[in-house]
Amino acid sequence: MKNKKIYLLFLFLISITLSSCSLRNDKKQDESNSFSDINSNLTINNKKEKKPKGEPYLVGVAPDDYNMDYDTSRLKSLNEKKSKYYPKDGVKGIYLNPYSVADPKKYNKIIDLIDSTKLNTVVIDIKDDWGNITCDFKSKDKDIKYATDKVIDANDFIRKMHNKGIYVIARITTFKDSVISEKHPNWGFKLNNGSLLVNGLGESFINPYMDDVRNYNLKIAELAAEAGFDEIQFDYVRFAEGFENISDDLDYSKGKWENLKMKDGDKRVDAITSFVKEAREMLQDYDTPCGIDVFGYSMQVGRADGIGQDFKEISNQTDVMSSMIYPSHWGFYSFDIEKPDLEPYELVKRYLKEEQKEFSEIEHKPQSRPWIQDFTASWIGSGNYMEYDKDAVEAQINAIYDSGQNEFLLWNASSKYTKGVDY
Incomplete structure (x- = not known):
């Protein structure tokens, strides 16, 4: 009988844990969607940036913090660097x-x-x-x-x-x-x-x-x-x-x-x-x-x-x-x-x-x-x-x-x- 009580208690704790995880995941998903919606409208240097796979951008966090493949040396083309004296x-x-x-x-x-x-x-x-x-x-x-x-x-x-x-x-x-x-x-x-x-x-x-x-x-x-x-x-x-x-x-x-x-x-x-x-x-x-x-x-x-x-x-x-x-x-x-x-x-x-x-x-x-x-x-x-x-x-x-x-x-x-x- 004692073993049976312990077994039932064990099943009850597992049930509570799974329910809690499910709620947290739902909440996390909702927050994730919210951050994604907000950050989809954010731009850097007027150019939309790709979000890293698996994780949404957080507001206020720079792309470089995500170790993105972001080549800052190519921000401007020749046309964007030409002075007003460049011959037409x-x-x-x-x-x-x-x-x-x-x-x-x-x-x-x-x-x-x-x-x-x-x-x-x-x-x-x-x-x-x-x-x-x-x-x-x-x-x-x-x-x-x-x-x-x-x-x-x-x-x-x-x-x-x-x-x-x-x-x-x-x-x-x-x-x-x-x-x-x-x-x-x-x-x-x-x-x-x-x-x-x-x-x-x-x-x-x-x-x-x-x-x-x-x-x-x-x-x-x-x-x-x-x-x-x-x-x-x-x-x-x-x-x-x-x-x-x-x-x-x-x-x-x-x-x-x-x-x-x-x-x-x-x-x-x-x-x-x-x-x-x-x-x-x-x-x-x-x-x-x-x-x-x-x-x-x-x-x-x-x-x-x-x-x-x-x-x-x-x-x-x-x-x-x-x-x-x-x-x-x-x-x-x-x-x-x-x-x-x-x-x-x-x-x-x-x-x-x-x-x-x-x-x-x-x-x-x-x-x-x-x-x-x-x-x-x-x-x-x-x-x-x-x-x-x-x-x-x-x-x-x-x-x-x-x-x-x-x-x-x-x-x-x-x-x-x-x-x-x-x-």
Whole structure:
């Protein structure tokens, strides 16, 4: 009898427990529905957010608290970051050597060219090919002060350009830097004898693996964005040419990539790609587009891990991709053209066809804005080059338009451009 009483008591307690759980679940479901209804109308940055599976949002709790897959670096597209000076019919620009600005005759000639044509953009060095910072940004940073060689007044220059409706792009020579490597030899790559690695022109590269190096260039870009430049363009975003052939004989740090289980080539690619991502993310805070220069050859190779460039990976991380597709810079039979410099229209047309295909295969397609040539490449030898006159420059431009694109940049290192070109 005693056992029977205990058994009945046990059944009674189980019954109460199950009933209580059922009530709590019903109440929880009602509350859940209520929170869901409230939060379905909540938006962040005017965009509705996906709720994590299994749990509703709670009022006042940020999405990041749920460890959501929420890429804050892609909050704004290129169109949302364009300044009011971005040309409605597309960027049609020229490189302006900053030292030409100090020469009234050269400067006025360039301004007259822009005023009298459909050109609407200038690209000017704020960190030149040697590493000189050409604007005095009044920075307290000791390294930036060291490298500053005031050539132009950034605020005055931007104001004058904007008064004429000209879009202004600041070019930064990134990892080729003979100036700051003189102050910080450990930022460069050292040979066995302790000297810095230099190329055939006596120029040295600095180490993309190092945070100090990366942050130095990002600081310059940030100062340029604060000064009012419409866009920042990074050139030489790579390791030195042929780096993979000599890297084992060099003394340098691999930073946070040192102990990663990756091949050296993959480490270089990751270092370069991540820098481009960091630059774009930083500039997004200023609504300033990020552009990258690469040799057109990078697209054809695809993954040049020797210098750390993967064309698709970089393209996927930037807002604007400016491939240098100068006909003179291609080897014989590139794109099935025997002597590319002699066929500027075909070279540009065939390049862009392949580039468009590459861009179609990535998630975030950048704006294509190729660099084309307005110079004569006599150094490639008689019979292999031609005089780049009005017709040759126009041939490249026509190829761009015929490819369905409308943006381009013209390069001449001395800023001496051909007269009478129909842009």
